Amino acid sequence: MPRDDSQGKVDTVADAAPQNWVDRYAPGWLLPYLRLARADRPVGYFLLALPCFWSVAFAGRSIGAPFPDPWLLLLFAIGAIVMRSAGCTYNDIVDRHIDAQVARTRSRPLPSGQVSVAAAVVFMFALCFAGLAVLLSLNPFSIALGLGVIPIVALYPFMKRISHWPQAVLGLAFNWGALMGWAAVVGELAVAPIVLYVGAVAWTIGYDTIYAHQDREDDAVIGMKSTALRFGRGTQTWLSAFYGLAWSAITLAGLAAGAGLVFLAGMGLAGAHLAWQVATLDIDDAQNCLARFRSNRDFGLLIFVAIALDMALASWT
Numbered sequence: 581m582p583r584d585d586s587q588g589k590v591d592t593v594a595d596a597a598p599q600n601w602v603d604r605y606a607p608g609w610l611l612p613y614l615r616l617a618r619a620d621r622p623v624g625y626f627l628l629a630l631p632c633f634w635s636v637a638f639a640g641r642s643i644g645a646p647f648p649d650p651w652l653l654l655l656f657a658i659g660a661i662v663m664r665s666a667g668c669t670y671n672d673i674v675d676r677h678i679d680a681q682v683a684r685t686r687s688r689p690l691p692s693g694q695v696s697v698a699a700a701v702v703f704m705f706a707l708c709f710a711g712l713a714v715l716l717s718l719n720p721f722s723i724a725l726g727l728g729v730i731p732i733v734a735l736y737p738f739m740k741r742i743s744h745w746p747q748a749v750l751g752l753a754f755n756w757g758a759l760m761g762w763a764a765v766v767g768e769l770a771v772a773p774i775v776l777y778v779g780a781v782a783w784t785i786g787y788d789t790i791y792a793h794q795d796r797e798d799d800a801v802i803g804m805k806s807t808a809l810r811f812g813r814g815t816q817t818w819l820s821a822f823y824g825l826a827w828s829a830i831t832l833a834g835l836a837a838g839a840g841l842v843f844l845a846g847m848g849l850a851g852a853h854l855a856w857q858v859a860t861l862d863i864d865d866a867q868n869c870l871a872r873f874r875s876n877r878d879f880g881l882l883i884f885v886a887i888a889l890d891m892a893l894a895s896w897t
Contacts, residue, residue, distance in 0.1 A: 593687045596620040612694040613703055616672060617665030623874045624668070627787070628754055629660035630880030631780045634830070635761025635773055637887040638837035642772065643765070646895035648888060652764050656757060659714040666707035667733060667753075673700050674737040682798040684866075722763040729756040740799075744810035747792065751784035772836035779829025783876070786822040786854075789815060791873040793863045808863070815863050823854040830883060839890050846886020853879050 593615055596603070602611065602620035618624055633656065637648040672679065672690045680691035689695040695703075715726045732753040739746035758780045762773035785807060792799070792808035793815070799806055811818040827850065834843045857875060862868040 593620065612689040616669050616689045616695055616700060616703065617707070618668045619665070623877050624664050625661050626877040626880060627784075628664045628757065629657050630877075630884060631755045631776070632656035632660065632757030632761045633884045634780075634880075634887060635758045635776060636765055637761075637884060637891065638772055638776065638833060638839070639762040639765035641834075641839055641887065641891050641894070642770075642837040644894070645891060647891055649765060652761070655714050655717055656761060656764075659711055660757070662707045662710040662714070666704050666711060667736075669700055669704040669707065670733070671737045673697060673704070678802065678804060681802050682795055684794055684798075718760075718764045719767050721767050722760055725763050725769075726756070726760060729753055732756075740804045740806060742805070744805040744807060746805065747785045747788040747807045748781070750788055751781035754784050755780035770836075772833045775829050775836060776833035779826045779833060782822045782829065783826035783879075786819050786826060787873050787876045789819065789822075790857070790861060790863075790869050793869045794866045796863075813863075816858050816861060819858050819861070823858060827851045827854060834887065834890075839887060840894060842890035842893050843886045846882055846889070850879050850882045850886070853882065 596615075597620070600620045602614045606614050614620065633648065633653060636652050636656065640648050672688060675685075676690040676697070679685035679688055686692065690697065690700060715723055718726070732749060736746065736749045736753055739749045743749075755777055758777040759769060759773050762776075763769060789807040789811060792806040795804075796806070796808045798804075800809060807818070808815065827847065830850075831844070831847050834847070853875070857872045860868075861872055
């Protein structure tokens with residue numbers, strides 16, 4: 581159970597980085613809500629935003645733009661922050677009794693009693709309204725497309741109770757931006773964003789399987805399911821397959837959008853990064869799993885930088 585200090589704060593939750601900015605600077609009254617929003621674990625914001633960024637950049641490349649639309653990047657960054665926060669809050673409301681039985685999650689604000697369910701619901705709806713404001717800033721096709729992800733998001737936290745594949749449903753929800761970014765630029769979909777979406781979903785199944793290995797033993801005891809439990813000692817083989825699909829599909833999406841050699845060079849580096857994750861993964865070491873999960877931010881940034889540089893070079897020639 582977390583310990584109160586003299587300022588009304590509590591010890592860092594289990595999977596947050598030591599001395600993160602939330603624990604260091606947030607006032608005591610706000611701290612539990614920032615933790616509910618995972619602001620002390622910001623890698624998830626990157627993992628949600630980056631497929632949006634890839635898609636905006638690919639769409640720009642397809643129409644000959646010299647760089648990704650900065651206004652759309654800003655909107656998607658804000659959207660990723662508020663909607664990831666809302667999604668985590670929703671998941672914690674649904675999973676609060678399960679989280680209380682898992683070592684890594686029992687210190688979260690809801691199972692530890694730092695935030696009431698009613699307060700969490702109000703917080704979640706406030707975040708959803710902020711996300712809706714961002715969505716309404718896009719074109720009509722994007723607005724309709726954005727609303728289509730709601731049933732998938734609503735379903736996700738229940739999947740671990742009935743299937744070993746909750747990571748696949750997370751991938752479907754978490755990478756909707758791979759479709760949204762393209763739609764926001766050109767007002768319709770095409771082959772490239774659909775292929776990108778497939779690749780991004782496979783990527784999420786891979787990195788969230790790594791993440792789920794932290795809870796493998798607790799999940800088995802309380803009857804929860806995951807790809808970590810499904811794959812078991814075969815995780816590296818499965819991970820190689822999903823990461824291979826992710827890399828191939830993202831590369832094909834780039835080629836379909838007209839990307840060139842700079843992008844392909846960046847994908848070579850990104851592929852080496854995925855290979856490093858697989859080769860060095862130790863599913864019995866929670867810190868090893870957490871570090872490789874977090875490193876997917878770097879994979880995503882490599883791809884975005886590669887697309888942006890490819891766009892810039894194409895505009896100069």
